[in-house]
Amino acid sequence: MVSFILSILLIPYAVILAITAFLSFINLRNLIRYRTEDVISFFACFIFLAGLAFLGYFSYGYLSPIDWKEIITFNLGQGINF
Amino acid sequence: MSAIRLKTLINQKGYERIIKSVRRDKIILLGSMFFYFLLFLAPVILYLLFKNNFFINLTGSFWRVAAIMGASIYYFSCWLFFFGAFLDYYLDFWVITNDRLLNIEQNGTFARIISELDLYKIQDATSEVKGILASLFGYGSIHIQTAGETKRFELKQIPNPHELRKIIMDMAEEDRKFHMTQTK
Numbered sequence: 001m002v003s004f005i006l007s008i009l010l011i012p013y014a015v016i017l018a019i020t021a022f023l024s025f026i027n028l029r030n031l032i033r034y035r036t037e038d039v040i041s042f043f044a045c046f047i048f049l050a051g052l053a054f055l056g057y058f059s060y061g062y063l064s065p066i067d068w069k070e071i072i073t074f075n076l077g078q079g080i081n082f
Numbered sequence: 083m084s085a086i087r088l089k090t091l092i093n094q095k096g097y098e099r100i101i102k103s104v105r106r107d108k109i110i111l112l113g114s115m116f117f118y119f120l121l122f123l124a125p126v127i128l129y130l131l132f133k134n135n136f137f138i139n140l141t142g143s144f145w146r147v148a149a150i151m152g153a154s155i156y157y158f159s160c161w162l163f164f165f166g167a168f169l170d171y172y173l174d175f176w177v178i179t180n181d182r183l184l185n186i187e188q189n190g191t192f193a194r195i196i197s198e199l200d201l202y203k204i205q206d207a208t209s210e211v212k213g214i215l216a217s218l219f220g221y222g223s224i225h226i227q228t229a230g231e232t233k234r235f236e237l238k239q240i241p242n243p244h245e246l247r248k249i250i251m252d253m254a255e256e257d258r259k260f261h262m263t264q265t266k
Contacts, residue, residue, distance in 0.1 A: 006147060013151045020158045026191050027165055034173050034186075034194070036088055036103075044172070048165045055161060059154040063147075072144045 001075050007068035024052065092177055092184050101178045101253060104246065106239040107221035111171045118164040125153060166191060176237050178246075180253060183226070185235065199235050201250070201257035203228045209247035224250070 028045060035041035088094075088103060173188035180201075187195045204226055211222035222243035226235040240246060 006143065009147055009151060013155070016155050017158070020162055023162055023191060024165075027162070027169055030173065030188065030191070030194075031169060034091065034188070036091065036175070040172070044165075044168060048161075051161050052158075055154070055157050059150075059158075062150045063154075066143070066147055066150075070143055 001073060003071050003073045005068070006066070006070045006072055010068070024048070088177065091186070092179075094179070095181065097181070099180045101180060102246070102249060103175055103177045104237070104240050105175045106171060107219060107241045109215070109219045109221065110239050111168070113215075114167045114171065115164070118160060118167065121160050122157070125156065176240070178250060178253060181257060183235065183250065185237070197235075199226065199228060201254040202261045204250070204254040205229050207247045207250055207254075209243040211243060226250070 028048070031041050031044060088100060092100075094100070170188055170190070173186070173194075175186055177184040177186070182201055183199045183204075185195070185197045185199075187197075189195060206227050208225045208227075209222060210225075211217055211220065216222050216239075221239050221241050223239065224237040224243050224247050226237075228235065237243070237246070
């Protein structure tokens with residue numbers, strides 16, 4: 001039997017979000033450095049950042065009411081008990 | 083394209099004139115956008131199709147959290163890859179000047195390739211419009227063969243390739259004449 005606190009799931013989630021943030025930063029830097037049209041690149045930056053903010057807002061909205069201190073028990077051979 | 087930005091991007095020489103700058107056809111970007119639109123819709127469609135099925139019954143807190151985090155990561159990744167696809171289109175372009183042909187290519191997030199070719203070295207150019215979509219929307223490729231090189235210079239998925247090949251060959255002829263008068 002294995003027990004773990006639910007908040008442990010936040011660790012891989014945070015790692016993936018950090019990778020996403022890093023790649024977003026590199027992509028934005030590429031766009032700003034190598035852009036040819038200012039208007040298109042500005043709108044592309046704006047829409048991309050707005051999309052990230054929108055996804056972040058909804059993710060936070062769904063994840064914040066969760067009780068992260070809840071203990072999850074995993075019985076080997078029987079599945080997960082809630 | 084903004085001429086000032088383009089001049090600095092290609093390190094324009096004093097005597098050089100920019101004749102044309104081209105990107106891949108817009109339909110390529112639209113196709114890619116449509117693909118990501120389907121990816122965005124896919125979880126919603128799957129949920130609607132299987133909402134009464136047993137495995138989607140997310141009553142336990144572990145599975146509910148896993149599903150929310152999974153959906154969040156999926157949509158963040160889709161958005162990031164969608165932006166990457168836009169950059170792949172937007173940051174790839176070819177510039178034809180009266181002296182050279184430049185190929186500026188963004189390969190993914192961490193690779194940028196810039197190659198150039200002196201117009202007077204061009205031996206022959208082939209333009210092709212191949213396939214149903216290419217014929218329908220009028221985009222295609224130009225393959226350029228240069229003297230002494232085995233690798234061909236290629237302009238891919240550009241609009242009106244036949245007209246552009248003619249412009250390139252005319253400019254190459256002009257540049258050859260210019261170089262011949264310079265050497266005399």
